[in-house]
Amino acid sequence: MASTNRAHREEGRAYWAMVTPAFALYLLVMAFPIVLSVILSVSNYSGGRMFGGERWGFVGFGAYVRVFTDPWFWNALKNNLYIVLVSLFGQLPLGFIFAYFIYAKIVKAPGFWQGVLYVPNIISVIVVGLLWQTIFSPHGPIGEIVNHVRVGNFQAQLKSIFDAAGGFSLSDDVINKILHLAGPAGRSMFSDPVPELRDLLSSYQGQPMNDVYAALSNLFVQKWSPAFLTKPDVAMLPVLFVILWMYTGMYLILFLANMQKIDGQIIESARIDGANESQVMRFIILPALSGTIVNSAILAISGSLSSFALIFAMTGGGPSRVTEILSIYMYNNAFLGRPNFPLANAISLIMVLISFALIALTKVVEKRYGGKED
Amino acid sequence: MSEAIRESRLKKTLSTLGRGAVYIVMGLFAFMTLYPIFWLIMNSFKTTREFQVSQLALPRAATLQNYVEAWKMGEFGLLFPNSIIYTLGATAGIIFLSLMAGFAFAKLKSKATKPIYNSFIIGILLTTQTLMIPLFLEVNLLGIYNTRLAVLLVYIGAGLPIGIYLSTEYIKAIPSAVVESARIDGAGFFKILLKIIIPMSVPVATTLAMLNITNTWNEFALINILVSKTELKSLPLGIYKFSGSLSTDYGKQFAALTIGMVPMLVFYVIFRKQITKGVAAGAIKG
Structure with missing residues (x-):
């Protein structure tokens, strides 16, 4: 009987020795902060040392009212x-x-x-x-991809306009088609679109077509900025x-x-x-x-x-x-x-x-x- | 008969189509996962100027300069050892304390087991981050703000609920006859713990190690309020420095992000099976 009692006590001591470190730490990190937040939420504590600093105390549930009305x-x-x-x-x-x-x-x-x-x-x-x-x-890359696609589309359409005209041509028809492609925003860059665009393009006479496409897309394709x-x-x-x-x-x-x-x-x-x-x-x-x-x-x-x-x-x-x-x-x-x-x-x-x-x-x-x- | 054959052929075509659709959807998801990571690493070798010219092209002349500068600016030489100390210290602490308490809960008789064990179970859903303000104040009250001790104590305390749950359930399954x-x-009980229980608990200890190594290495919210001195900070805090005014210095920012990402990627590649097993085990209980 005495020996079972001693064994019992030993088991009890071992139990607490094994559980206490974990439980104490758990209380320190989970339970104590909850208690602290209960106390401070109904106080007027405003920082600084909690004891021996500025005096603070209970003021009621105003903080909760403020939270729920915020x-x-x-x-x-x-x-x-x-x-x-x-x-x-x-x-x-x-x-x-x-x-x-x-x-x-x-x-x-x-x-x-x-x-x-x-x-x-x-x-x-x-x-x-x-x-x-x-x-x-x-x-970011999303903007780059989208703008890349836009420029690509625009240039492909330009190419088909010029191809239909049989190469570099500044006929009214071609100019009008380009202006149509540029849309209202593009047209509004000029006060008298057709002659002004013709003037601009005539300076590209004899240049590679790719340069013409690049110049026109720089001018007309609006950069999209994905500022989500x-x-x-x-x-x-x-x-x-x-x-x-x-x-x-x-x-x-x-x-x-x-x-x-x-x-x-x-x-x-x-x-x-x-x-x-x-x-x-x-x-x-x-x-x-x-x-x-x-x-x-x-x-x-x-x-x-x-x-x-x-x-x-x-x-x-x-x-x-x-x-x-x-x-x-x-x-x-x-x-x-x-x-x-x-x-x-x-x-x-x-x-x-x-x-x-x-x-x-x-x-x-x-x-x-x-x-x-x- | 021919009707039946046609029907089965239709079924087969449909299932091939369906399979293709499944591959496309999952492939898209996999691409969305891997491409940003690849994009980040690739751009970390470009100068900021080159990045601004094109973000999609491969680097023309790969430079390591970003890494040199980011390492210096982020003071990663200081932060790396800290991250290792916090990760290993917290993980070892959680495993040891969990196995010890788990052994007591599972094999030693006590009336206290039920309330204490249940309070740990509650802690599984009570995330420590919701307590960061009172924790900050508590740590100040105890005079351990800006110490490694505070970081380790908080990390261990936060990791205990799931650790104790998994350890107790595991040790319960060990036959009592062994004890x-x-x-x-x-x-004695401590000898049994050290010589029998802990060696038999290697699988659950591995699970806990995987869970806690990844969690602690990446942890930000808590350490952010526990330390302000650079020599005590961990890697995620250092990387966060590259967000504000430095965020347009893309080269350095990308190098810093890569430095923060690569150690865990390597760890994941090596221990993928164990990590995913740990996740499945760790998330089971509510």
């Missing part, structure tokens, strides 16, 4: 919601479909597709953000595109891993019984993956709440705050200009509460689907 |  809060929440929608209706379905194509061997080389489509996930989001910022900027990220009304679109680009591969990996856990014999015997592709999908694959799909959806929502660095690097929340998300809204309130720590902590706590709501939702869903398969 | 017979032979 249109920028709702703007940020709306952007988070867009991200959630892109995840739920973009990344998840695409990831699922791609996973199925690989799983059902509709495409060859499964390793290649998995390997390539997952690549964006292992690159730092800072690199991804800055890379796409450049691609979508006026100096600087136009407030469209700036969110490239951001959402990059989010889709980045994370679709992760859901592909997730869905494929769970599809591969399905017993192949079930599908085999269903096929023998005459089930077609869509029946296999509907009655075997989808039910087997329901838990994974729900978990992925919740993961996507909590992922959107925590996303920060990608948009921070890509747009910084701009232009004029239209791409701001909750985390950036919070960050700017704490670190940009005069810090408003009560407000920033209130935002932080609101985000934590949304997370808790999600966790509760997971539990409910888990009970209903019994989806704890791993 | 019991070692107990009868007189081994």
Whole structure:
């Protein structure tokens, strides 16, 4: 009896020695900040030393009122919601479909597709953000491609005009056709278009035709500048595109891993019984993956709440705050200009509460689907 | 009969067409993934002038000058070792603490297991980034702002929930008889942890290593609020420096981005299978 007691005590001591370091650290990083944000969100703390500095204390729930009446809060929440929608209706379905194509061997080389489509996930989001910022900027390759195509089209049409005229010719007909091609914007460069353009072109007499084409396209083809990220009304679109680009591969990996856990014999015997592709999908694959799909959806929502660095690097929340998300809204309130720590902590706590709501939702869903398969 | 043959031939044509469409869609996606990366690396060898002339053409005379300058300006010589310290330190810490606590949760009897273990599970969805403002204030309060210790503590604490979940589930599957017979032979619990459990947990430790190495190496939001001294910064912070006023000096910016991207690409090429396995395991639970 005494020895079992001693063994019991030893087990208890070992238990706490093993659990305490992890639990203490976890409390330090997760629990304590939550407590701190509760306290500071109802205080008038404005920075500096917390103890022995400027005195601060309880002032009430004004910070929450300010958050909920601030249109920028709702703007940020709306952007988070867009991200959630892109995840739920973009990344998840695409990831699922791609996973199925690989799983059902509709495409060859499964390793290649998995390997390539997952690549964006292992690159730092800072690199991804800055890379796409450049691609979508006026100096990016999209503008170069579009303008290249425009110039190419314009020159091809010029060539057919001159070819029809049998070479370099300055007849009224040719001049008019060129002016027609130039459009109203091109014509408006001249006060008397036909003679002025003829004068201009006559200086090219005897030069190679390519020079003539180049000169005319320089003059008439309007350069297109793809300033997606600087136009407030469209700036969110490239951001959402990059989010889709980045994370679709992760859901592909997730869905494929769970599809591969399905017993192949079930599908085999269903096929023998005459089930077609869509029946296999509907009655075997989808039910087997329901838990994974729900978990992925919740993961996507909590992922959107925590996303920060990608948009921070890509747009910084701009232009004029239209791409701001909750985390950036919070960050700017704490670190940009005069810090408003009560407000920033209130935002932080609101985000934590949304997370808790999600966790509760997971539990409910888990009970209903019994989806704890791993 | 001929009707049936025609029908099956039609089916075959349709499925070939469908297959072609699948290849096109997935191929397009793969192209959109790889081309920007290729484009970035290619342009990092051009001067800014050449980049402005053409962004699509291959570099005419590849220059390494961008790398030399970006390395100096970003002070990557300082940041690289920091990134390695943070990544290895946090990963080792998470694995060891997770296996130790996981062993206690899975094999030692205690009434405390249920509430403590469940609180870790909650932490899986509670992302640390939402707490960055109170964390910043806490670190200041504790007087460890601008220290490597703060970065490591926060990284380890943030990685523990998923680490403990995976470790506990894994160790639960190890037969209890293994532990019991070692107990009868007189081994203490720590000896069992070190000599039996940890060697048997290499697969789950590998999964955790893959998850945490990639996460920590690329982490930005937290370290951004934990340190401001250059000699403590990690690579992503250094790369971010190339965004503001330097963002139009494309040559240097691209070189910096490539420097930030290549180590993980190499790591991925070597450990692709293990990394994707880790992702699938790590994302399972809500």
